[in-house]
Amino acid sequence: MQKIFTDIETAEFSQKYDIIKESDIVISATSAPHPVILKEKMGNIENDGKKRLFLDLAVPRDIEATVGENKNISLLLT
Numbered sequence: 001m002q003k004i005f006t007d008i009e010t011a012e013f014s015q016k017y018d019i020i021k022e023s024d025i026v027i028s029a030t031s032a033p034h035p036v037i038l039k040e041k042m043g044n045i046e047n048d049g050k051k052r053l054f055l056d057l058a059v060p061r062d063i064e065a066t067v068g069e070n071k072n073i074s075l076l077l078t
Contacts, residue, residue, distance in 0.1 A: 020052075022043050029057035037063040046070045 011019045016037065020026055030036055037054070043070025054075045056063040061077065
């Protein structure tokens with residue numbers, strides 16, 4: 001994908017919160033049997049004033065629903 005879409009950035013799974021901090025849009029679609037983006041691990045990311053869009057395409061969900069309770073975060077579930 002990066003050859004076609006040069007603005008797309010990928011990262012190691014272990015770096016996900018570092019990348020979220022820098023991102024405007026986060027799309028998550030894993031086959032994990034549990035949430036992989038947790039509100040308690042978001043730390044100061046939620047309160048830095050930056051607006052972010054999270055799109056959760058996974059079944060079951062990858063992103064805890066409570067992440068979307070922050071006024072700066074829009075969480076879309078499909």
